[in-house]
Ligand SMILES: Nc1ncnc2c1ncn2[C@@H]1O[C@H](COP(=O)(O)OP(=O)(O)OP(=O)(O)O)[C@@H](O)[C@H]1O
Ligand SMILES: Nc1ncnc2c1ncn2[C@@H]1O[C@H](COP(=O)(O)OP(=O)(O)OP(=O)(O)O)[C@@H](O)[C@H]1O
Ligand SMILES: [Mg+2]
């Protein structure tokens with residue numbers, strides 16, 4: 001079990017570095033560190049992230065968006081090790097600026113060859129990138145309904161003028 | 165001190181109900197409850213919020229955006245009781261849909277007759293509502309700079325094509 | 329293994345029978361604050377066997393049942409069904425299509441069905457165990473999971489490594 | 494009392510001297526992730542006397558000093574100045590314009606200035622105490638404060654009532 005954990009750890013670490021670089025920059029550095037290599041099944045795990053030439057001393061020094069992007073890189077690293085048949089994101093793009101929302105959606109497009117993705121969002125860029133949109137709305141007071149929507153029609157649809 | 169606290173409590177409660185209704189709907193109900201009226205200085209305080217005909221049993225049953233809007237209504241209720249010379253919001257509009265972002269900005273416009281507001285945001289609607297925009301960017305690797313920007317120019321500005 | 333369909337009735341704000349079809353690879357879910365988007369995510373977790381109230385934003389188990397609104401009485405039962413096509417035979421069953429259903433009644437009774445046949449929660453857990461979509465898996469990524477990774481709450485990071493080993 | 498100007502140098506990512514003027518009522522601050530927007534909010538809290546590392550996202554006090562980048566050495570001191578016009582005589586002083594400055598040196602020395610004259614942190618706290626913008630006030634609303642209200646951490650709600658009484 002210890003062997004398996006170590007092998008998995010180093011593979012996920014490889015994936016993390018690769019995904020991190022595609023979300024930040026090719027020269028940006030990051031790392032995953034097993035704090036107690038002798039005892040991996042009990043060990044804590046450190047995340048080091050150094051976007052764009054900065055030298056933050058810990059994750060907490062990163063900005064809101066940088067933290068979200070770093071955690072997302074790690075989640076995708078796990079995904080690459082053992083792809084799940086589908087993934088669900090609930091407003092994960094909320095703290096991201098436009099450029100990073102595009103990168104996030106590009107990675108999803110790439111992985112969507114192998115898995116399905118369900119993305120809950122308020123973000124217009126993300127809405128333009130998905131394959132289909134479902135609009136959720138309140139039918140009566142307090143009762144939800146769902147209906148497919150066309151992004152190009154979104155500004156005119158009476159339901160969606162409610163949504164947007 | 166107990167008298168003062170109670171008087172303040174009931175005034176803030178009035179404000180809260182009024183602001184909540186302008187953010188949600190004129191017929192929506194909410195309340196602030198002093199759990200121990202005998203002992204106000206030690207008492208816990210409950211927030212009840214019932215947007216749009218719903219009957220959530222506690223705050224945690226509200227959606228992400230409804231929670232943010234409810235907490236914002238309470239913050240504005242405090243503000244009305246003792247207006248601060250300026251208020252700073254850091255990405256408070258991130259979980260809000262477009263209609264709610266507009267309501268949030270309308271309240272700020274109204275209070276801005278008496279106070280200044282500094283609003284950090286990624287939201288295009290908010291950017292269109294403020295009086296002036298400062299663009300923050302990375303000058304060199306890891307060194308920040310600031311420069312005023314014109315929203316109408318934002319798509320063309322070389323710095324801001326970086327920002328957006 | 330592909331997601332095909334989700335059916336919700338009496339679950340949280342979805343008082344009326346609601347169907348979502350998943351024919352595409354990347355599905356966006358949009359709508360105003362409070363319309364029910366996160367409730368759809370909760371419904372998927374719940375039917376896959378999620379038991380933790382905190383993950384489903386519940387104070388009590390019965391909070392998943394539609395609790396009424398000004399023009400509609402509370403529901404007597406919450407029901408969610410999810411249908412998969414068993415491509416790549418990821419699910420250890422000879423069926424091509426797998427439908428999981430979960431019911432919770434007001435009196436506290438629970439039911440679980442696998443392709444229309446009553447089963448135990450345990451059977452659902454066993455079915456999903458190798459697919460990576462057990463209700464705790466990293467594949468369901470609410471904003472909160474990003475936070476678990478960053479704060480490493482309850483060894484969240486190590487648990488995720490174990491999940492993919 | 495109106496905000497007039499903020500000057501930042503050597504504070505977090507603001508290695509170079511930076512000035513923000515506040516002539517308008519509603520000022521928007523925009524920019525890419527990691528550009529420094531929240532650092533500006535931190536700078537305002539810090540110069541108003543914030544001492545809690547957690548509120549400033551610091552592990553150590555010295556983390557506010559620009560710690561270098563690939564093309565620039567670390568700074569020796571973090572300095573922030575904030576200038577107010579004393580309209581409505583909200584500030585208990587006969588000056589029309591009030592400038593607060595705070596410095597932190599690498600060796601740990603701290604300095605506070607009020608209109609160019611050295612003072613103690615205590616004097617800054619006393620000056621601000623009735624204005625509603627003491628560094629803990631509800632007026633500085635990072636997304637985290639919304640959360641404090643919702644979770645009522647450490648009686649956050651009651652403390653806010655006390656602040657406005
Ligand atoms: N058992 C229930 N019965 C009826 N309504 C419920 C029940 N549980 C939750 N709700 C309602 O569902 C609504 C929350 O929906 P949800 O969290 O899915 O919103 P959302 O679309 O994700 O919104 P946001 O964009 O703000 O995140 C709340 O208003 C809540 O009161
Ligand atoms: N002492 C310091 N020296 C140099 N850089 C620092 C220092 N402290 C923080 N930083 C850097 O400042 C950046 C964070 O800036 P900030 O939090 O202001 O970003 P932001 O514009 O709010 O971004 P977001 O939109 O993601 O919230 C981080 O990348 C961090 O590494
Ligand atoms: Mg939601």
Ligand SMILES: [Mg+2]
Nearest residue numbers: 063064530531
């Ligand atoms: Mg920020």
